[in-house]
Each structure stands twice: as structure tokens, then as C-alpha cells.
Amino acid sequence: MHLDDSQHELILWSMLHEPGDALAHKIFELRGVMALEDYRVGRARTLWIELLELYAPEYVAKLPDLIERISLRLPHLDVAAAVERGIRWGARPVFDFQIPKTFQRFHDLGSHAPYLLWVAGDEGCLEQEFAGVVGTRSPSERGLRNANRVVSQIRMSVVSGGAKGIDAAAHRAALDLKQTTVAFMAGGLDRAYPMENWELFHEMVRSSGALVSELAPGASPSRFRFLQRNRLIAAISEYLVVVEAGFRSGSKNTANHARSMGRDVFAVAGNWGDAGLQGCNAMIREGIASPWDFGEQVEPTLDQKRVLDAMREGCQEPAAIAREAGLGISQVIRELRILRLAGEIS
Structure with a gap:
């Protein structure tokens, strides 16, 4: 493929830095x-230094580190080899003038916007409106069902991260419903992760969807790059739905990015004692997300009702609640923690 000098230099510049380097x-x-x-x-x-002192003085002290990083990488980079490797894997560099609506959405990332994208599949599909659907890599059967239900309800193109679990379920549901679906990768497209989803990835590309990365072929999908990848999913989405997530979840990182850019964020709520939904419940409680409405009322568990009843009788300490509710103290402490996460008690 032919690149003009400015495109060659843009690719090279993008390869010198980690994603999101402000x-x-x-x-x-x-x-x-x-x-x-x-x-x-x-x-x-x-x-x-002169330019930064005039326009961005907060960055001056960090400049020596940037120059060192450039000196370490530049001698080892070969744009032509990266492009050739990408072509062998069905990927090519795509620039802002080719998909202007997409890069307009990325403008919301400010100094963390990507320079270009590498795309396998139909880059034109990125100009559509997307709903982001994300969640845990270790879903419950209920979570997998809910991913299908969410995709069925939104009835629009779906973007996610291609991971096993909720991401893969969302991509699969979109394919089954003949909806366009796109996966953003955390490394080069020749190293699309995880390997177990490669057949799914191929089907997405064959079905007028795409695999996308801001990283050139050859780049490894490191942990940091997964977190940085999340900002692109958030930016391209009209709104984001977190289907299932534990209390400590990368999905919250995506939700925070989406929220900071003014995107609507939704989360599937569930029983307060369900560890697989504590992240979703916490996001709703903290105001990061609104509940995704399946038309169902979520009820507290029986033990949680007993704890709440004891508290209405005036019991405050765990021992007193346990005595009144007929539960063990450790059980009461656990239920109190869940009730606080759900916002039912302070």
C-alpha cells in the first residue's frame, strides 16, 4: 500500500509512544x-521546551523522559515492515480523513486521542452509531443471558473489547441478530487477544464488522494497553452498558471514561449479595451508571430482609442485629457490607 510522507511520519510517531501519551x-x-x-x-x-513553556508549561519537567523514550524506540522501528505485517494479517492503517465521524468522537479524548487506527475489516462501519457492551471475563450463566438480552434490546451496532466472557457474548449476540459489531484490541491486530476468540474475530470481519487497534502490528497486548484501549470503546460509543462486573473490574475503567466524556452509562443491577454484580451495583450507587431496565424489580435476599427488619427494630451493632435476626455475626457483617454497597443503608 502507498503511504505519502506525512502518513509515514504519522505512523512512525504513533509507534514511538504508548497509547494515550498526553x-x-x-x-x-x-x-x-x-x-x-x-x-x-x-x-x-x-x-x-520553548513551545511547552509558552503553551503547556505543566509538561516541561516531563520532556527529558519523552526524549529518552523516543531515543530508545526510534532506531528499532520500521514503518514499512509494520504495514507489510499488517497486510499479511488483513489489517491496514486508517487515517482521520477516511473516517471523519469516528475521529470526531475521539476528539472528546483531548490529548489522549489516537493518531490513527489499524483496521481489519470494513473501516466504513466505524462511522455508524455504536452502543458499548462490556463486562467480566468470568460471567455467570445469568450474565451471558443478560448480554444477549441487552444486545437484543439496543438493536444497534455493538462495540466491545473482544475478551472472553461478556464481551464475546455481546459480539456473538450482535452477529446472530445481523447487527454490525466491532472489537477494539489492546495490541497489534496480528496479536488479537484472546486466541480462543479468533474464529469469532474472523466471523466479525466477514460480517462487515471490524477488529480495530491504535497500536501497530507486532505490539503486545499488555495490561496497561488494555486499560488504555477502554477509552476508545467509551469514546466511540453513544452509550455504554455494563452487563456484569465484580467490585474490582476493568469495566469500571471503561465506564469512568464514558462518563467523563458525557456518554450515558448503564449497568445491570442485581441482588445485593451477588458478587458478580457488586461492581454494577456500586456504579449505580456512586452515580457512575443508571440501572439498565429489563422491566424487573430487584429484591433483597431473605437474609438481607431479616437484617433490615432487625435494624428497623432499632438494632445497630452486628451482635444486636444477629440476635434479633437469628443470624450469625459474620453473616450479618457480610450482609451489612452488601447493603451499604447497594445504598440501602448508610
Whole structure:
């Protein structure tokens, strides 16, 4: 594939930095692809400091680290080899002028926006409106059913992260309903993760969907890059639905990104004692998400009702609640924690 000089330099610049690097983005905003020439001729250190002092003084102290990172990577990068590797895997670089609506959404990321995307499949599908559907990699059977129900209800194109669990269930449900679905990867598209979903990925591409990454072929899907990938899912989504998530979940990271950009965020609520839904319930309680309405009323468990009844009788300490409710103290402590997460008690 033919690249002009500016496209070649843009790809090279993007390969020099980790996703979301705000300082690198600021330098590019100020100098464009000429930033690489600044570095090559040795004027980066002086010119960039002058520009940062004028336009972004908060970054000046971080500049030596950026220059060091460039010096470590630049000698080992080969844009032509990356493009050739991408083509062998059915992927190609796609620039903002080719999918302007998509990059308009990425503008909401500010200095954390991507420079370009690598796409396997139909890049034109990215111009559609998407709902993000995400959740745990270790779902319950109920969570898998709910992923199907959510996708069925939204009836629009679906974007997720391609992971096993809720992500894969959302992609599969979209395919079954003949809806476009797109997965954002945390590494190069030649290293799409996880391997067990490769057949699903192929089906998505064959069905006018796409696999997408901001990272060039060859880049590994590291833990940090998964977290950074989440901001792209949030940015391209009209709204986001968290189907099932534990109290500590990467889905909350995606939800926070979506919320910060003004996207609507929803979460499937459930019984307060269900560990698999504590993250969703907590997001609703904290105001990050609104409940996704299946038209069902979520009821507390029997033990939680006994604890609440004891508290209405005036019991406050766990021992007193346990005595009144006929429960063990450790059981009461557990139910109290769940009730607090659900916002039922303070």
C-alpha cells in the first residue's frame, strides 16, 4: 500500500509512544509530523521546551523522559515492515480523513486521542452509531443471558473489547441478530487477544464488522494497553452498558471514561449479595451508571430482609442485629457490607 510522507511520519510517531501519551500528543499538536525532524536534527530539546513553556508549561519537567523514550524506540522501528505485517494479517492503517465521524468522537479524548487506527475489516462501519457492551471475563450463566438480552434490546451496532466472557457474548449476540459489531484490541491486530476468540474475530470481519487497534502490528497486548484501549470503546460509543462486573473490574475503567466524556452509562443491577454484580451495583450507587431496565424489580435476599427488619427494630451493632435476626455475626457483617454497597443503608 502507498503511504505519502506525512502518513509515514504519522505512523512512525504513533509507534514511538504508548497509547494515550498526553505529552507526545501535545508535541504533535504543536509541531505535527515535523516533530520527528526536530528530533533527527537535534533541536527537539530546545525547541520543544520553548513551545511547552509558552503553551503547556505543566509538561516541561516531563520532556527529558519523552526524549529518552523516543531515543530508545526510534532506531528499532520500521514503518514499512509494520504495514507489510499488517497486510499479511488483513489489517491496514486508517487515517482521520477516511473516517471523519469516528475521529470526531475521539476528539472528546483531548490529548489522549489516537493518531490513527489499524483496521481489519470494513473501516466504513466505524462511522455508524455504536452502543458499548462490556463486562467480566468470568460471567455467570445469568450474565451471558443478560448480554444477549441487552444486545437484543439496543438493536444497534455493538462495540466491545473482544475478551472472553461478556464481551464475546455481546459480539456473538450482535452477529446472530445481523447487527454490525466491532472489537477494539489492546495490541497489534496480528496479536488479537484472546486466541480462543479468533474464529469469532474472523466471523466479525466477514460480517462487515471490524477488529480495530491504535497500536501497530507486532505490539503486545499488555495490561496497561488494555486499560488504555477502554477509552476508545467509551469514546466511540453513544452509550455504554455494563452487563456484569465484580467490585474490582476493568469495566469500571471503561465506564469512568464514558462518563467523563458525557456518554450515558448503564449497568445491570442485581441482588445485593451477588458478587458478580457488586461492581454494577456500586456504579449505580456512586452515580457512575443508571440501572439498565429489563422491566424487573430487584429484591433483597431473605437474609438481607431479616437484617433490615432487625435494624428497623432499632438494632445497630452486628451482635444486636444477629440476635434479633437469628443470624450469625459474620453473616450479618457480610450482609451489612452488601447493603451499604447497594445504598440501602448508610
